Amino acid sequence: MGKMSRRAFGRYAGVLSVTLAAAGAGGTLAGCGITNRGKGTSAVLDKRTYNTLDPRNAANFTTALRVPRAGGGLFGILDLPATPIDVTARRRSMDMLNGKSTEALAYEVQANDTTYLNPVFCVQTGATIAPRLINGLDEPTIIHWHGLHVDWRNDGHPSYAVGGGASYDYRFAVQNRAGTYWYHPHPHKVTAQQAYRGLAGLFIVDDDDDQRLRQSLDLDLGVTDIPLVLQDRLFDARGNLVYAPGPMEQFSGVVGDVMLVNGTVNPVLEAEARVYRFRILNGSNARLYRLSIVKGSDRLPVQLIGTDGGLLTQPRQISEMFLAPAERVDLLVDLRGLNTGDVLFLKSHTFDPMHSEMAGMSATSSPQGGGHGGMGGMSGMSGMDSASRLADGEEFNILKLTVKAAAPYDRSIPTTLSRLTPIDTSNAAARSFTLSASGMQWLINGAQFEMERELFRTRSNTVEVWEITNARESMPHPMHLHGFQFQVLERRGSPAQLRDMVVDSQGRIATDLGWKDTVLVWPGEAVKIAIDFTNTFSGEQLYTFHCHNLEHEDGGMMVNYRLPST
Ligand code: C2O
Ligand code: CU
Numbered sequence: 001m002g003k004m005s006r007r008a009f010g011r012y013a014g015v016l017s018v019t020l021a022a023a024g025a026g027g028t029l030a031g032c033g034i035t036n037r038g039k040g041t042s043a044v045l046d047k048r049t050y051n052t053l054d055p056r057n058a059a060n061f062t063t064a065l066r067v068p069r070a071g072g073g074l075f076g077i078l079d080l081p082a083t084p085i086d087v088t089a090r091r092r093s094m095d096m097l098n099g100k101s102t103e104a105l106a107y108e109v110q111a112n113d114t115t116y117l118n119p120v121f122c123v124q125t126g127a128t129i130a131p132r133l134i135n136g137l138d139e140p141t142i143i144h145w146h147g148l149h150v151d152w153r154n155d156g157h158p159s160y161a162v163g164g165g166a167s168y169d170y171r172f173a174v175q176n177r178a179g180t181y182w183y184h185p186h187p188h189k190v191t192a193q194q195a196y197r198g199l200a201g202l203f204i205v206d207d208d209d210d211q212r213l214r215q216s217l218d219l220d221l222g223v224t225d226i227p228l229v230l231q232d233r234l235f236d237a238r239g240n241l242v243y244a245p246g247p248m249e250q251f252s253g254v255v256g257d258v259m260l261v262n263g264t265v266n267p268v269l270e271a272e273a274r275v276y277r278f279r280i281l282n283g284s285n286a287r288l289y290r291l292s293i294v295k296g297s298d299r300l301p302v303q304l305i306g307t308d309g310g311l312l313t314q315p316r317q318i319s320e321m322f323l324a325p326a327e328r329v330d331l332l333v334d335l336r337g338l339n340t341g342d343v344l345f346l347k348s349h350t351f352d353p354m355h356s357e358m359a360g361m362s363a364t365s366s367p368q369g370g371g372h373g374g375m376g377g378m379s380g381m382s383g384m385d386s387a388s389r390l391a392d393g394e395e396f397n398i399l400k401l402t403v404k405a406a407a408p409y410d411r412s413i414p415t416t417l418s419r420l421t422p423i424d425t426s427n428a429a430a431r432s433f434t435l436s437a438s439g440m441q442w443l444i445n446g447a448q449f450e451m452e453r454e455l456f457r458t459r460s461n462t463v464e465v466w467e468i469t470n471a472r473e474s475m476p477h478p479m480h481l482h483g484f485q486f487q488v489l490e491r492r493g494s495p496a497q498l499r500d501m502v503v504d505s506q507g508r509i510a511t512d513l514g515w516k517d518t519v520l521v522w523p524g525e526a527v528k529i530a531i532d533f534t535n536t537f538s539g540e541q542l543y544t545f546h547c548h549n550l551e552h553e554d555g556g557m558m559v560n561y562r563l564p565s566t
């Protein structure tokens with residue numbers, strides 16, 4: 001910590017006092033505590049209850065992981081038909097905290113005589129689908145199919161949000177290659193709250209390459225090919241979700257202190273000593289994870305086989321990776337060589353969250369904060385009005401794996417997975433973006449989101465190379481593009497904690513080597529990406545480019561761009 005310069009600190013501190021004064025919150029600030037919590041939320045969990053849920057304590061991992069399966073339920077696997085199918089966004093009580101019922105939101109689908117909640121939709125490349133969103137909420141919503149190449153009417157642009165009781169019909173052909181995509185709400189200013197309260201699911205696309213991989217390793221979706229949706233949440237004493245960010249938490253993003261995987265708190269998976277596939281989505285609003293699988297203090301090497309937009313050309317062995325909100329990694333984990341009874345953990349390791357300036361600011365700005373000595377000595381990184389007991393960048397467990405005896409298994413990991421044609425950038429148009437803050441607002445090229453206006457227009461059917469530069473006095477921003485998958489060309493100015501992960505002379509890390517729709521840009525970093533903006537749809541298209549820290553997105557760290565018709 002304490003890497004923040006005096007100058008920057010002063011700037012942020014100035015901003016904060018203005019905001020607090022404006023909010024008239026002077027009297028409620030004592031103790032950096034729980035101010036501005038929404039009415040109607042009961043108190044945060046008492047310490048004793050929290051101790052039983054704290055993911056730092058390995059002994060808390062006792063609940064069987066909810067593995068997505070065919071046959072319904074939460075995250076049940078559902079083959080999407082070509083015929084219209086109703087997807088209703090509605091309130092539901094759900095079992096998240098063992099026995100307590102949690103008021104949440106879910107996408108509900110009735111199919112095969114059963115109820116699916118946030119189904120894992122499965123489709124083949126080339127299939128046409130026709131989901132109908134029914135808005136059963138009392139506020140506007142719209143579904144965005146994250147990572148899919150669809151025309152803007154099917155993309156869930158916020159201007160298409162429909163009010164409570166209304167519906168929206170989608171109909172599109174799935175053009176993407178096999179991969180782990182996902183879907184979630186996208187109404188302007190309330191995306192974060194709706195996603196946090198439960199609206200999110202996976203969208204798995206299948207094709208020949210993926211089938212070949214699964215066959216050669218005898219992988220079965222829902223059995224040995226396991227989607228893992230990582231979400232951190234805050235709960236109150238009754239077991240309900242708490243979402244009531246104050247201004248600081250709005251600015252840094254909301255992090256929780258209870259870990260859910262596929263809606264299961266502190267889960268355990270009993271695994272055979274064979275090869276497993278884990279498709280991991282960071283479904284958190286704002287938390288970054290530095291993932292690895294450990295046995296004791298040893299990191300287990302895993303094979304990275306895919307990223308946001310599907311398979312890599314070949315597996316690449318890694319032992320850790322950062323996963324920012326909305327990013328996916330596809331991993332093969334070889335448990336042969338382990339013994340029955342061995343215990344492993346998927347965990348998030350310590351890292352520098354690189355936004356200590358905000359925490360430092362909260363310490364010195366509060367009436368009691370004078371003794372903290374500026375930026376040093378802060379323990380909580382998540383902002384003064386956060387109720388989270390688990391700081392951003394802290395170490396904690398996510399999933400416990402216990403190894404049991406194996407059925408005979410003698411497959412070898414293929415050396416070739418798929419093809420990945422590099423985008424030809426020889427005639428590319430260059431464009432640059434700067435990410436920065438002004439006041440309590442995050443900006444893209446100095447701009448805030450405006451529903452009807454685009455920041456730029458691409459030329460017709462042009463390849464562009466973007467350089468996205470994050471200010472030094474900033475925080476990490478996972479930047480996401482609608483409409484197209486892109487390729488990462490280069491990283492410059494990366495923080496020291498990325499150094500061991502760099503795999504080539506362009507400064508890229510292993511997770512940069514596949515198709516991407518979301519790329520994390522660290523403070524001080526410049527990331528170059530290539531995008532082929534060929535408009536394969538009819539008419540102009542209006543898409544967004546935004547930060548996928550959902551509080552940032554809602555706060556306007558988003559811009560429109562327009563694709564001309566061809
Ligand atoms: Cu997953 Cu516009 O977002
Ligand atoms: Cu998206």
Ligand code: CU
Nearest residue numbers: 477547549552
């Ligand atoms: Cu951001």
